[in-house]
Amino acid sequence: MGLVDDSRVTVLLGGFLLSLLALVGVTALGAFAVLSALLDPAAGAPVLVVLLQTAAPFVAVAAMLGVVSILLLVGLAVAVVRSASIPRDDRLARLARKVERYYPDARGLGLSDRFEPTTEDRIEELKQQYVAGEITELEYERRLQDLMGEEGVSDERVRRERDRTDRKRDREFEW
Known part of the structure; x- marks a missing residue:
């Protein structure tokens, strides 16, 4: 928004x-x-x-x-x-965890939780890497399966991602 x-x-x-x-x-x-x-x-x-x-x-x-x-x-x-949207990044989350470790007062802010990418964010990033050609289809499938094993991923989202991957693969084989 x-x-x-x-x-x-x-x-x-x-x-x-x-x-x-x-x-x-x-x-x-x-x-x-x-x-x-x-x-x-x-x-x-x-x-x-x-x-x-x-x-x-x-x-x-x-x-x-x-x-x-x-x-x-x-x-x-x-x-x-x-x-304003808060950027979610693994590096920022690690940095926030270090700050929280050294400064106990910072733990109350919960910065590491705010900066930690959600599984949905990770799936979107993975999809962008696949579309950009940075990873192969096999690597995409493997990482997607790993992400789907994490808690909090809705079955609907998993089904949609699999369908998208299958449609993309089918289009590639039509040529």
Whole structure:
């Protein structure tokens, strides 16, 4: 799932952009109001008082919009990080296990489990190697059988993989 498909990210991004647009608009209106008040010859009050009376409401609204914008930006960053995919790789999993071994506090994060490729990931990688011609059909079959022996592989997935391999082999022999 891409970031654009995540409704939380989309809503937060839209809210952040709208709050920034509102902040720019309030700031522009405030600047226009202050300039108008300063250029008004009818006002007999001191310039500093006119400036403070005119700008105070705009500064308050701009400050609130700034806080809302910052909160939306932080929420957006958190949502993007959470929806980003975590790479699964044996090397990363080994590195995470070493870190967990030397730093006991890191065990609570469970990084090695997050980085450990699933059997499904391993089957996909094996299939890509076979399609790319990096391994022979015999090697593909042997490794696929080894992977199918692992726990957690659904029978449906095993059947689909065997069917795909059989269809590919049949197509190769048709020539």
